[in-house]
Amino acid sequence: MHRTRFGFTAGLFVCLATGTLGCSATTSSRNIRTGGLVALIDVTSERDGQSTVKTDLVVGGTHSNTYVVLEGGDRLTAHNGKEHQDMNATSAGEYEAKLPTSGGEFEVKLARDVDKAAPNNKGKMPPPFEITSQLGDKPISRANAAVTLAWDPKESGADVTIHLSGDCILDQDFTVGGDPGSYTVPAGTLTAWSGQEKQACNVTAVITRTVAGTTDPTFDSDSRFQLHQVRQARFVSGP
Numbered sequence: 001m002h003r004t005r006f007g008f009t010a011g012l013f014v015c016l017a018t019g020t021l022g023c024s025a026t027t028s029s030r031n032i033r034t035g036g037l038v039a040l041i042d043v044t045s046e047r048d049g050q051s052t053v054k055t056d057l058v059v060g061g062t063h064s065n066t067y068v069v070l071e072g073g074d075r076l077t078a079h080n081g082k083e084h085q086d087m088n089a090t091s092a093g094e095y096e097a098k099l100p101t102s103g104g105e106f107e108v109k110l111a112r113d114v115d116k117a118a119p120n121n122k123g124k125m126p127p128p129f130e131i132t133s134q135l136g137d138k139p140i141s142r143a144n145a146a147v148t149l150a151w152d153p154k155e156s157g158a159d160v161t162i163h164l165s166g167d168c169i170l171d172q173d174f175t176v177g178g179d180p181g182s183y184t185v186p187a188g189t190l191t192a193w194s195g196q197e198k199q200a201c202n203v204t205a206v207i208t209r210t211v212a213g214t215t216d217p218t219f220d221s222d223s224r225f226q227l228h229q230v231r232q233a234r235f236v237s238g239p
Contacts, residue, residue, distance in 0.1 A: 038220045192239055
């Protein structure tokens, strides 16, 4: 396929049959100026002493399905203090590195040999926390009982979201303003799948504390950098 430097030419289309037909495209980084790259960067820590740094590179906006594959001298690295790792491809246009730390300032740097580099992507992790709720193994009635999730420390200044999922309930998402250190899911909020109204099942509660970092102004302005502390708890939901 003909390619012109810094022009947009998709080099490969990948279609997956998943009930409906979904297609994604890839193009070489040799075709795209740095100002046309959208960098979607996430740093996630699920426990003390380890973080995963992920970067998706796309063109055409945040929700684009056209991924950019780094080629030639183009490469991404992840940094935290003296720790640094090359970011390796996990699939076309998606890159990952693991660092042995869960706090402090993280940086992601793009080096290029044919256009401007973008080294100034950085953000400070929100404080870690632990879930303190003692929910036990006794089923908690969806219809008649509230569920209180608590964590410590609180008031971090970060945004907090809670995702609930289980084999017998519909997934639920909640946004908690102000990081108060607890959230109560009122009775009657959780909904069972049709036909499973009388069933009990394990529910996983994923609590995520998120802050925003900054991206290098050389990147497309749709780029973003988010840092997350994530912890999980379990309880049993009953009718």
